Amino acid sequence: MDRNQLIKWLKAPAKMSHKYSLHAVYFCTGCGIIEVPPSITARWDAERFGVLPAASPRQSNLFLITGYVSVKTLKAIIRTYEQMPDPKFTVGFGSCPINGGMYWDSYNTIKHLDKYIPVDGWIAGCMPRPEAIFIGVTHLWTLIDKGMANGYQKYRDRYKYYRANQEQVLGTLDWPPLLPIGDGNE
Amino acid sequence: MRELDLYFGPQHLGMVGNFSITLRAEGDRILKATANPGYLHRGFEKLMEYRKWIQNFPMVCRINVVEPDSMEMVYAMAVESLAGIEVPERAQYIRSIYLELARVGSHLFGLWAYANMLGFDTVAQWAMYHRDLILDLFEELTGGRVYHIYIWPGGVRRDFPNGFKDKIVETLHTIGGCVPEYDSAFFHNRLFADRAKDVGKITQDRAKEMGATGQVLRATGMPYDIRKVAPYAAYDRVPWEVPIREKGDAYSRIWVVRDEMIESVHMIFKLLDNMPEGEVYNRIPNPFKWKIPAGETYVRCESSRGELGLYLVSNGEDKPYRVHFRTPSYPHGLIVLEDVLKNASIADVGNTMISLYVVAPEIDR
């Protein structure tokens, strides 16, 4: 550990701990999941970067949205995301959550994931290689260091708009709002 | 005892893929299982009606992520059958080698999932590493790790690069050399037998009634394999056997998978030895203006999960009129799974599902 790191640890221990223990939700949302098993096993070994799959959303702070999001999956994603404790980081994996990718004209996939939940970073490509995951993770470290991976705060502040967008696509949601929706949420 | 509904997936540790099962359980015993697919429905077949014949090649391979290659094959076969395109002999051999490599990779992925689920973490790590070696071969051949888009109507996109044959042999020797280790650590392990025997058992008659193919049917003692029954590519040029088992449970199915991998590797060696020289593709018309005469066809091939079919209708335009894939996981995931889970215990759900080799995107399409 170099001296810089030591100062960082002393200044903001919580931040450093979040950074180096990113536990990903075990949720295969799309075809991008095919590159996750190689990344977490012996050849690429994501544990070098502190990334591990976690059993339940309650124990995890990283949400990899791997691939296209159909309307039915969006519901599951929102529920899973709301169950995760703060601070939580979302990374869109692959081209499809960014702008629809090759399913841009599909009647059953949503095109821009960040309209429905906040996303802290994107890994472009179809499929992104395991190296791309690790580059994404190191970028996420930088963002966490600078306090820019603040999607979960954004979700709190703008919950009214996120919820409105979710309802626009999913119809009436069958779970109560996570936060009170009033005018004073801005 | 009280009955309760248990939602198994999509976010669940025992679940591989974005799929969900609703279990009605009484204590530990499952009274009724209801498969709930559709989390990955993109309407592929509709989207393909909007794209030109050649533009659909990147689409089809995304239907099954674990083994995209047989999807390319079946679509290329259907287009060739409608347009009347011949494939050169060398391309047939290359296609077979490529598809068998993909089958080994896909089976290793299945072995990873199954071993991981049973708690054999070491074996799972090996399997995933060995699959990666095969992906390296694909990367050299086609440029892509997961999606290759290598098979083309009228042949394959390009010939094997220099020295690629030796590389295939070397990689397969590396993997094959580990078979004794796999055997002693997993296949001959008593724990595997204890955990997998008599789980998810089906008889041959039931399997036939439910439309099962692939390992599910071969594990009940019927050597039904499209590569043998209705040979395509170069599968009738070399001798090979269809491995079968008799019991029809998870144990038999995983053994069939193991035997198939070994058979595939032997087949690749034989195909490499007999490969003729020559062209690897026949010219097709300008793909942007390519119109295929009206007609319909049903072609099938053996993917690593069972019979993969494609019903393709053309009305003489530059786009397909109707595409419908018959994917092997469809009956396995929706009919066989619901049937086998009846009266099973909750602990066996993951075991049954992974041994049936269900891949969710293939069901939803």
Added chain:
Amino acid sequence: MNKILRDELQSVFGAVRITTPENTRVIINAKKDTVLPLLRFLKEKGYQHLALISCVDWIEAQELEMVYILSAYLGSDHAFSDKEQTNVILKTRISRENPEFQTVIPVFQNAEPYERELHELYGIRFKNHPRLVPLFLDREYSIPPFRKDFDTRRYVKEVFDQVPFVEKEAEKV
């Protein structure tokens, strides 16, 4: 093999039209009400494997075409013959305005999800189907999405592209 099958079919069901475009493919065009007896007959002849039920929307003729694809499993002696190589494609046309058809579950048990799928994607109602509930979709569509007059690109523009970006929406206030 195909010739024998053809003769038998024509002697039992007079009104069917049979074509064999390739050696391994038999296409049978049948009337709506003969589908169930035909399937039963073919099953007895050894075509036990219902591989696929599909549907084609012929919008110009205002008809939906039901397609049943059958093939044969191996017999008890595990021998290969022409029969296993053959695919039998049975087709019939139904009205597009009022799409209703009988279920084939009494003959082929594995027809259940295929019919559920067609009900959802083409709006065909299958009489006496035990579980005609949605299979894939979570939303309601005004026209069943696989019909030719459902334009998915327009639908995307009208629904998904109308959802605003949260940042822009928040800046407005």
